[in-house]
Amino acid sequence: MFGGDTLLLRGNIIANNGLSIDGRNVQLGQSVGAGGNPAAFLDNREIPLNGFNLSLSGTGKFIAGRTTDDGIGKIQNAGSYSYDKTDNNGIYAGAVRMMGQKSTSTNAFFGLGNTTNISNVSSSANLIVMGTNTGNSITGGDAFILGNDCGSSIVSPHNFIAIGKSCLTNSTTNENLAIGSAALFRNTTGAFNNAVGQYAPLVNATTGLGNNAFGSNAGTIIKTGNWNVCIGHNAGGGNSLFPGSEATECIFINPRKSTGSSPAGLYTNCLFVGGNSGKQTNSASTSITNSSIFGNDVTTDLNNICIISNVAQSVILPSSSNIVTVNNGAKLQVNGTAYISDTLKMPNVVTKSDTATCKPMVIDGNGNVFKMESWNVPQITRTPVNDAGYSALSSDYLIAFTVLTAARTVTLPAASSMTNRVMIIKDESGAAATYNITINITAGGTIDGSSSKTIAANYGSVEVYSNGSQWFTK
Structure with a gap:
């Protein structure tokens, strides 16, 4: 029967290379790999849905661009997918955005649970923002943010890199790098900071400038202090908030024990190099200024001093060859020339009366010290x-x-x-x-x-x- 635009066929129509109808079953084309010349579209075709849904049910797959099954997806495409979207939705898996891109920009990508309003993002933005509750306030700038609860407060970042859970969560300032869980978590307006560590480097820093921490719990003593360097596990901090403590222009290169931490207090212009070395008194009301320690397990509360080595270590200054092959056991060993421009005090010098084995020392007009050959030299003229x-x-x-x-x-x-x-x-x-x-x-x-x-x-x-x-x- 022919009427209007409708063609009604009763019975079965069999076509090996075209459209076959057998009862309620419809078969298009031919079997995959079969010989022959299957029917093909001659031009672009349209199927209006008219408000209805098109569902492909059953156990089969939809494959485009090839004839082989990759064994993975229900929908497979040998080429690329193309989506024409101008709103702020992106591609979703259920209610979770998996991928979105600013339609007028090729450098602003969002996804993996991110909820940024893409329509508010500048077309000149250079962004990669991935993770739940990540970069929610962003409207432009350049940043790389990857991880849940990262960069949640920044609006227009610049040189802003956050990788890991809860990195730079509260920061509203640019020029920061945070890699590791809770890195720079409490930072608000601090800038030029770098925090890298498995857990919580510079976690308590809020407004400081130019702080660098490398290692788990490194730099946690810093809050508003500036220009500190902390290298090593728990260096310049530990796993505590250290109420009242602070560090400014200090260097901590001292991996702490897993259960230890740098003592509380105020640190200014200090340099600590060595495991568990640093301030002695664990009190936020005490301070240490302009002091340096080079050695393991050495502590002090003295200001303006430099300590080299602990009781079990020797300090050896090499000669011009820069090769040290012998440790004679003395605390200070100078293999080359030593120069002392001020007073040399030796309050514990032992008195020796054995002139047979001991030799006298003399000092010339230039301050050079010499050992005499023997005691048998004229003492007067x-x-x-x-x-x-x-x-x-x-x-x-x-x-x-x-x-x-x-x-x-x-x-x-x-x-x-x-x-x-x-x-x-x-x-x-x-x-x-x-x-x-x-x-x-x-x-x-x-x-x-x-x-x-x-x-x-x-x-x-x-x-x-x-x-x-x-x-x-x-």
Whole structure:
């Protein structure tokens, strides 16, 4: 029967390469892989649904673009899927958005439970935002946010990277990187921070700038402090909120024990390198400033000091070869030259009387310290005078009159040529009470304001020194 646009057929129609109808069954085309020339569309066709649904039921699959089954999807496509959407919905699995893209931008992607209103996002945005309750307030910017409850407060991020659960959840500021569960979780307006760790690096930092933490629970002591570096498990913190504690411009390179944490307190301009090294007192009311520790298990509350090694360690400074092959057991070992520009104090030096095995030390005018070959070296310069007058030289120190049969005179150099020098005149003959020794001064100088001094006692002596203008007795 023909009528209007309807064709009604009764009975069966069999066509191997076209449309076959057998009772209530309809078969299109031919069996997959069969020979022949199956029927094909000659142009684009349309099937209006008129408000009804098209359902494909049963156990079969819909395959487009190939003839083989990949064994996975119910709907398979050898090419790509194309969706024409201009609203903020995207592609959903049930009520959960799996993928969405700003229609006028090729660089703004959302999905995996994300609920950002895509219609409010700038077409110039450069974003990848994936995860439940992630980037919900974003309207533009550039960011990479992956994980549940990440970047929930940021509106227009820039250089904003958050990977992991609850990263940068409360941050409203740009220029931050957080990788790891709860990394920079409490940050609000802090910027230029980097937190990388399995759990909670810089979790308590809120407004600080330029903080860097690498390791689980690293930097948790920091809240509003700036420019800190924390490297290692629990370095610069631990698993506590540390009420009242803070760190500013400090470096913590000290992996803590799994049950330990850096003590509470205020840290400023400190450097701690070594396991469990740092502040001693665990109290937020105490502080430590400008102190450094290099060594394991060393603690202090002192300010403005530098500690190197603990009691079980030796500090070895290599020579020019930069190779250390021997540890002699001493606490400080200097294999090259040591320079000390200030006072050297050694309050616990042991007194030694064994001159056979010990050697004297001397210091030259440039401050160089030398070990002498032996103790048998002249300690003074002695000039013997045998029953005669004598004009002292600048190189003299002890002038000894060995024989006296008459009064004798010794003349000292001008005081100006002997500044801070000492001379000793001695009667070794034992006859000075009878034959006096007179000490005169060149060019009219004085000794204690007088023109001369006299030794008039047997075995007597006079010791004088020059201040650069006059001589004085000691």
